[in-house]
Amino acid sequence: MICTLCGQQEASIHLTEILNDQMMEVHLCEACAQEKGTDFKTHFHLGELLGGLTGAGAAPATAGAASAESAACESCGLSFEEFAKTGRLGCPACYKALSRVLLPLIKRVQRSSHHAGKKPAHLAVSEKAAYDLRLLQERLRKSVEMEAFEDAAKLRDEIKKFESKSAKKGKKK
Numbered sequence: 001m002i003c004t005l006c007g008q009q010e011a012s013i014h015l016t017e018i019l020n021d022q023m024m025e026v027h028l029c030e031a032c033a034q035e036k037g038t039d040f041k042t043h044f045h046l047g048e049l050l051g052g053l054t055g056a057g058a059a060p061a062t063a064g065a066a067s068a069e070s071a072a073c074e075s076c077g078l079s080f081e082e083f084a085k086t087g088r089l090g091c092p093a094c095y096k097a098l099s100r101v102l103l104p105l106i107k108r109v110q111r112s113s114h115h116a117g118k119k120p121a122h123l124a125v126s127e128k129a130a131y132d133l134r135l136l137q138e139r140l141r142k143s144v145e146m147e148a149f150e151d152a153a154k155l156r157d158e159i160k161k162f163e164s165k166s167a168k169k170g171k172k173k
Contacts, residue, residue, distance in 0.1 A: 003029035005036075073097040133162055 003011045004027045011027035018024075028036070072079040078090035080101050089095065095102060107113050136159050143152035 001027050003027060003032050005029075005032040071098060071100065129162075129166055133159065133166075136162065 001011045001014070003009050006029060009029035009031065011029055013028045013030070013033050015026045015028070016023060017026075073090060073094040074097060075093035076090035078094050078098075080098055083089060083094070083098065089098070103113050136155060140152055140155040140159065143149075143155055
């Protein structure tokens with residue numbers, strides 16, 4: 001968005017004021033904001049924020065972490081260090097190339113690496129069943145990763161029951 005006053009620079013400060021049920025928005029660049037006497041400043045850069053979440057700049061805990069952070073995308077050449085500075089990936093292949101570093105970040109920020117999205121309260125029964133099955137499969141995968149094989153066996157049996165119920169319902173229709 002362009003600055004409302006100068007019309008030239010990118011606005012970094014966005015003010016909204018409501019007076020007498022009238023909403024007025026003002027978008028200012030830092031230079032115009034300083035001229036007008038506001039003491040608003042952009043205190044952080046998105047890359048710095050993401051770098052803090054990923055632990056960039058801190059000493060890597062393991063040699064594996066160091067090699068993951070030195071990884072680069074084969075398609076566009078973007079390195080993890082560049083991603084930490086800018087907060088942007090270079091291309092779709094970056095997700096796979098930097099996955100060892102990105103997945104923990106995504107899990108920390110979004111609490112999951114799997115997008116569940118919002119679902120309406122009156123979700124169709126078949127869609128809810130598919131959603132529940134995916135959740136069970138994800139729990140099974142995590143149990144196997146953590147080598148909790150007793151839990152994994154229980155989840156496997158639960159998935160089989162779930163799938164057999166779904167098959168029976170499918171035959172009735």
